[in-house]
Amino acid sequence: MKVALDAMGGDTGPDVAVQGALAAVRTLDDIEVILVGPEELLQARLKELSRGDSLALARVSVHPASEVITMHDVPVDAIRKKKDATVVVGFDLVKTGRADAMVSAGNSGATMAAAVKKLGRLPGISRPGIASFFPTVKQPVMIMDIGANVDCRAQHLYQFAVMACSCARLLQQNPQPRLGLLSIGAETGKGNALVKETYPLLQASPLNFIGNVEGRDVYQGDVDVVVCDGFIGNILLKTSEGLADAALQMIRGEILQSWRAKIGYLLMRGALSNFKKKVDYAEYGGAPLLGINGTGIVCHGSSNGNALRNAIAVAANMSRHNINAAIVRHLSEYRVEQENTVS
C-alpha cells in the first residue's frame, strides 16, 4: 500500500511531513510513503530526521514537485496555474497508479479541486464532499459535508449520507451506522427548506436513518453519521474548535486567580491532558474526501507528525477496504427507493 504525502501542505513546514512518514512506516504494516515536494530538501531532512534508520528509509521515497499552494491561494485558480504543485503532483501519482492514496495538510479547497481534476468523480456522484470525525462522549461521529459544498440541494445531502454511511460501515466496522440529519428540532418537519426536502429521501432509503438531530446531540455520541450542507458543517467544526479554545482560556484565567486552584490544576493535569488527547483532531486521522474516484484525505493545517501518521493509516484503510466500490454499489442499490421518493 503506497500513500503519497504532500510534504509542503502543513502550516509548519516539511519536517512534520517527514516525521509523519517515518512514524507511519515504523508503526504500520505494509505501508510505503511517497513524500511529494522539493527533492533535495526532502532527501536531506529525511536523512537527518531518520538518523540513518535504513529499514524506515527503505519504505519512504521522495517524488519531486516544485510548487506549493498556500492557504491564501484561490483553489481552482491555483490548481490551474501551479501545475507542479505538491497537491496536484500527489493526486497525479494516484491517477497513474503509482500511489494508492494521497494525504495533504494543505489548503482543503485546493486539495479537493486537485482530486476532482486528476481523479474525477465517482459514477453517479454530483458533488464530492469532505467528511470529518468529531469527538463525542462515546465513539467519534462522522459529519459530512464540512466545507466543500456551501449551497446544497436535497439530492446532494442524500448522496453525502450514502457516502458517509458506506465509509462508516467499513472504517468503523459498524454494519448499521445510525444516520442523523442536522436540524433545529428532533421532530419531523422541523428545520429549514433543505432539511424538510432531504428528510423524506433519507426516510425512504435503506439507510439506518434515525431522524433529525440537534447540535447538542452531536456530542453525546448517540448518532454515528450526521449530514448537513458544507456551510453549516464548516461552521460547526470551527465553532467547536473556537469554543474549546475559549473555554480553556477562560478556565486558565480563573485558575491563575487562586493558589488553591493552581495546585489543583497541577494535580488534575494528567486528567486534563487525557481529555485534550481525546478531543484532539490529530487523533482522528484527517478528513476523507468522499465522492472522488480515488482515495484522498485532507488534514488540519497545524497537524503534527502523529496526526499525519494517523491520516496515512486511514487512507490506507480506505483504499484496502475499497470504500469507493461500496459507495457506488450502495448508490445504485438505493436508486430505486430514491427515485420512488423523488417522483
Added chain:
Amino acid sequence: MKVALDAMGGDTGPDVAVQGALAAVRTLDDIEVILVGPEELLQARLKELSRGDSLALARVSVHPASEVITMHDVPVDAIRKKKDATVVVGFDLVKTGRADAMVSAGNSGATMAAAVKKLGRLPGISRPGIASFFPTVKQPVMIMDIGANVDCRAQHLYQFAVMACSCARLLQQNPQPRLGLLSIGAETGKGNALVKETYPLLQASPLNFIGNVEGRDVYQGDVDVVVCDGFIGNILLKTSEGLADAALQMIRGEILQSWRAKIGYLLMRGALSNFKKKVDYAEYGGAPLLGINGTGIVCHGSSNGNALRNAIAVAANMSRHNINAAIVRHLSEYRVEQENTVS
C-alpha cells in the same frame, strides 16, 4: 416600569417564576412584576415564598390566565386555540398598556407568535427575530437570529443587523458595535449564496461592519454583534451548549480515574464554578425578541429565579431606552444606502 412574567413558562413550574419576580423587585429599582398564570395557585406560592415580605409583595401582582402552551405544542396552532394561555395574556397586557414588557421561559416559537399576533411588527421590519448573548473570552457577543427564521433572504439579515446593532448600542452602551457576518472564511467572497448577497448590503450601510467572521472568532470576543439566519444561529447555540456539556462529562470521566485528579478537582472547584457562572446563560438575561412593536424576552426553559430576574432587568432596560424607536429610526436613516445598494 411594569414587567409581565409568564409564570407557567419554564420547565420547572411556577415557583421559579415567583422567585424570579421576588428577586427582581428586591434588587431592581422602579420595577413591578405581574405574574401571569393561575391566580389562586400563584397567590398561594407568592405568600409562602415571600415569607410575608410586604414591601416585596406590594410590587408583585398576579394576572389570571388559565391555559399553558407547552414545548410540545405547535406555536401558531397553540396561539390560536389557547386564547387564555399565559403567553398570549402576557402580551395582551403589553398591548393594552398594562405592562411595559413581557418575559417568558416557555416555548420560544409560541412566545414569538404571541408577540407578533398581539403587538405586530415594527414599521419596515419584514421578519422579527430572536437575539441572544453568547459568553466569550472578553465581553458577551450578541447573535441574531437564533431560531425564529430558518430560511432567510439577504434583506432579512440586513434588518437583523440594524436591529441587533441598535440594541447593542443601548444595552451595552457601545456607540459603534463591531458587526460581523457569520461565514466560513474571513475573506470577502467566502460563504454561501446568502452570505455573498448580504455582504454588500452590510458594507454599504453606516453600520460598523468588520466583515465575515468564523465560528471560532465568535468566542474570542473581537466582535460585538454577529448576524446569521435562524437555522444556523440555533445550531450554533445548541452546539455550544452540547459541546460544553460533553466536555464537562469527558473531563469528569477522566477525573474519576485518578485520586490525584479528584483532589485536584476539589482544589480547583471554585475556579471551575466561576467559569461555569461566566458561561451560564442565566447570567445573560434571556434573548430579546427584536422587530416586534413592544418589548419581549424569551428565556431558556430551565431558567432559575436568578435568570428570570436578569431577564426582567434587561426587559425593563430595553423599554426604558426605547430600543424600538432607535430601530425604526436607524432603519429609515439607512434606507437610502440600502436602496442604493440593492438597485
